[in-house]
Amino acid sequence: MDSTGIVVGFWVLAAVTIAGALGVIAARDLLHAIFFLIVSFLGMAGLFITLSADFIAVAQVLIYAGAISVLLVFAVMLTPLVSRDNGNSLYIAPGALAGLALAALVVFVAVDADWAQLSGDALAARSFPDTAATIGELLVGRYVLAFEVASVLLLFALLGAIVLVHERRDDDAAAARAEDGAAGDEEAA
Amino acid sequence: MSSDATSRPLPAAPRPATPMLRQILEQPTLRRAFRGAPLPVRLALVVVALGFLAVNVAIGALVVSGRLDGHWYDFRDLGNATGGLAAWLDDRGLGPWLSYWVTALIGGLGILSFVGGVLLIGTWVERRLLAKFQIRRGPNRVGPFGLLQPLADALKLIQKEVLVPLGADRRLFFLPPILVFIPAMLGWGPVPWAPRMAYLDINVGLVYVVAISSLAVLAIFIAGWSSNNHYALLGAMRTVAMMVSYEIPVSISLLSVVLFTGSLQLSEIVAWQATHNTWLAMILPFALFTFFFSSTAEINRTPNDIAEAESEIVAGFHTEYSGMKAGLFLAVELGNALLVGALVATFFLGGYTLFGLEEWVPPYLILAGKISAVYFVFVWLRGTLPRFRLDQLMGYAWKFLIPLSIAFVGISAVEASIFARADLPGLVVLGAFGVVNAVLTVVLVRFWARIAGYEAPQGDLAQPRLTTTVGGLRAAQRLRITR
Numbered sequence: 098m099d100s101t102g103i104v105v106g107f108w109v110l111a112a113v114t115i116a117g118a119l120g121v122i123a124a125r126d127l128l129h130a131i132f133f134l135i136v137s138f139l140g141m142a143g144l145f146i147t148l149s150a151d152f153i154a155v156a157q158v159l160i161y162a163g164a165i166s167v168l169l170v171f172a173v174m175l176t177p178l179v180s181r182d183n184g185n186s187l188y189i190a191p192g193a194l195a196g197l198a199l200a201a202l203v204v205f206v207a208v209d210a211d212w213a214q215l216s217g218d219a220l221a222a223r224s225f226p227d228t229a230a231t232i233g234e235l236l237v238g239r240y241v242l243a244f245e246v247a248s249v250l251l252l253f254a255l256l257g258a259i260v261l262v263h264e265r266r267d268d269d270a271a272a273a274r275a276e277d278g279a280a281g282d283e284e285a286a
Numbered sequence: 287m288s289s290d291a292t293s294r295p296l297p298a299a300p301r302p303a304t305p306m307l308r309q310i311l312e313q314p315t316l317r318r319a320f321r322g323a324p325l326p327v328r329l330a331l332v333v334v335a336l337g338f339l340a341v342n343v344a345i346g347a348l349v350v351s352g353r354l355d356g357h358w359y360d361f362r363d364l365g366n367a368t369g370g371l372a373a374w375l376d377d378r379g380l381g382p383w384l385s386y387w388v389t390a391l392i393g394g395l396g397i398l399s400f401v402g403g404v405l406l407i408g409t410w411v412e413r414r415l416l417a418k419f420q421i422r423r424g425p426n427r428v429g430p431f432g433l434l435q436p437l438a439d440a441l442k443l444i445q446k447e448v449l450v451p452l453g454a455d456r457r458l459f460f461l462p463p464i465l466v467f468i469p470a471m472l473g474w475g476p477v478p479w480a481p482r483m484a485y486l487d488i489n490v491g492l493v494y495v496v497a498i499s500s501l502a503v504l505a506i507f508i509a510g511w512s513s514n515n516h517y518a519l520l521g522a523m524r525t526v527a528m529m530v531s532y533e534i535p536v537s538i539s540l541l542s543v544v545l546f547t548g549s550l551q552l553s554e555i556v557a558w559q560a561t562h563n564t565w566l567a568m569i570l571p572f573a574l575f576t577f578f579f580s581s582t583a584e585i586n587r588t589p590n591d592i593a594e595a596e597s598e599i600v601a602g603f604h605t606e607y608s609g610m611k612a613g614l615f616l617a618v619e620l621g622n623a624l625l626v627g628a629l630v631a632t633f634f635l636g637g638y639t640l641f642g643l644e645e646w647v648p649p650y651l652i653l654a655g656k657i658s659a660v661y662f663v664f665v666w667l668r669g670t671l672p673r674f675r676l677d678q679l680m681g682y683a684w685k686f687l688i689p690l691s692i693a694f695v696g697i698s699a700v701e702a703s704i705f706a707r708a709d710l711p712g713l714v715v716l717g718a719f720g721v722v723n724a725v726l727t728v729v730l731v732r733f734w735a736r737i738a739g740y741e742a743p744q745g746d747l748a749q750p751r752l753t754t755t756v757g758g759l760r761a762a763q764r765l766r767i768t769r
Contacts, residue, residue, distance in 0.1 A: 102383065128511060132458070135504060155493045163500030164533070167526055170507060174523065229490050229550055 114140030138162040152229040362648045365482025393485040397474045408620045409436045419669030446609035458512035463614040465505035469498045470621045477628045478553040479650040491552040503529040506603050513606035521602025525593040531683035532580040538691040539576040542698035556637030567634040568720045572727045574634045585622035589671035627660035685738050
């Protein structure tokens with residue numbers, strides 16, 4: 098596991114990830130910040146690959162680099178103050194606090210972990226099974242409750258979004274009166 | 287040979303009206319060129335053809351006798367050659383990294399050169415086919431049969447000046463033509479060309495393909511945003527909106543493939559179809575349609591190329607790109623069409639297998655044939671269908687494709703669990719599923735189309751008629767009433 102390729106890969110990917118994250122903070126243009134964020138996401142995906150977590154890596158690319166970034170782009174494009182300077186944010190203090198909390202968590206885990214079990218021969222002795230199948234079995238087996246709770250939460254978010262953007266019933270009725278029969282069916286559906 | 291053509295004019299054809307038409311009629315065709323050649327040349331050609339046949343028969347005899355199996359010179363699977371090379375390098379004792387790097391380089395260069403070569407010939411094929419659909423001749427001036435036309439186009443594009451529009455985001459403006467190429471190349475990685483001939487046969491290959499294809503939208507968006515042009519930005523926004531909508535049907539339709547095959551690995555999916563002597567297209571017709579249609583939307587092919595609709599927004603996201611940068615966008619569009627062809631073939635049409643023929647013929651040739659078939663359908667659609675409107679496409683994804691795909695995932699989940707438990711022979715069960723799913727597809731599609739308000743066109747379809755419902759002032763008035 099500690100071969101030269103992995104070590105070089107780790108340092109390069111870590112540099113890319115951190116440089117991307119720094120770019121997010123330093124960029125004055127909001128869209129540049131988003132593109133730096135995507136670079137950072139891709140670097141994270143590479144780091145997951147060096148950890149043999151292939152499914153997580155691909156999911157990182159699919160969800161974060163592919164989907165979340167598009168949502169961010171949409172949000173920025175629909176914001177009236179796109180061209181505003183990225184620097185004068187209101188949220189510097191809470192952001193710094195949240196970052197510090199996350200860093201503390203990472204440091205705690207790093208100190209707490211039993212590294213003798215997670216490196217060298219002990220690591221090489223472990224097998225790395227097909228992670229996708231393992232994750233799938235755990236999701237519908239041991240962690241099924243958390244999985245269901247998360248899906249219910251997502252469903253509520255979806256419903257909430259529909260309720261927020263849906264027009265009021267009076268408008269619907271007016272539109273249905275103006276439309277012919279076929280389109281009326283469409284509204285009912 | 288032109289003298290031969292004039293000495294033997296086409297029967298009953300009136301004299302061509304214009305010099306242009308006369309020139310077109312005098313273009314050499316393969317048959318006329320062969321007939322016009324002198325006797326020794328014709329004899330030599332026949333001998334070459336017979337020799338080619340003899341060599342093929344000899345190869346066939348070698349294949350049947352089994353003397354080829356698994357050796358490095360087994361040309362039916364180029365993975366044998368690279369595997370042999372890797373083993374030879376390992377024997378030299380230089381460490382595993384050398385054989386790894388060498389085989390990785392060979393594979394990567396192989397994919398690059400294949401895609402590059404196909405891009406060179408592909409534009410010619412597409413233009414000639416489109417010309418056939420539109421009863422034209424297509425490019426036929428540069429080189430034999432116009433084959434050198436793509437080269438001439440590329441030379442012309444390279445000579446052109448690359449302009450950067452005023453107010454463009456200069457640093458971002460130069461990235462997209464390079465960035466769009468990365469997903470188009472990476473997507474070829476997991477596609478298996480033969481049992482040992484997959485470059486990147488990872489066990490999450492299917493998710494990898496979906497993830498990689500979702501990255502292309504970013505390059506397109508950067509292109510549209512950095513151009514400082516309203517049309518480019520409109521095209522970029524349309525692409526992003528389409529991507530958000532059509533990622534979902536693609537993923538859901540591939541979900542039923544995974545349910546049946548029980549694997550995310552592309553080579554396993556092909557192997558499943560080979561062992562059961564079936565194509566998933568027969569069991570999952572609606573998933574095939576969804577994947578194909580959504581892919582046309584994702585890669586901006588007609589009829590779904592609203593991101594660069596020439597009649598509406600000039601050229602969409604690459605309006606401001608000139609010279610070879612625009613050429614790169616056009617080339618990547620073609621490469622993506624081929625990639626989708628490879629994925630459709632792998633997921634739904636049995637990949638490199640063809641009911642046992644892959645033992646005789648090199649499997650990569652079979653896959654190439656299937657890719658060309660799917661690509662032909664793409665060109666066919668481009669030559670036949672008009673472009674959809676943006677709202678039509680979005681409504682089609684959200685109101686039609688996604689609900690029906692979810693319903694079919696439920697159906698195929700039930701069927702997959704029946705298939706895993708049934709004691710009957712696999713072909714019987716799968717055949718029954720095929721019939722049931724075909725019927726269900728027709729019934730559900732008709733039912734849902736009625737609910738969603740899609741209407742079948744009425745009256746005599748062969749007669750041309752003026753429409754008052756699409757476009758124009760009437761449509762605008764109707765829209766104003768409903769909204």
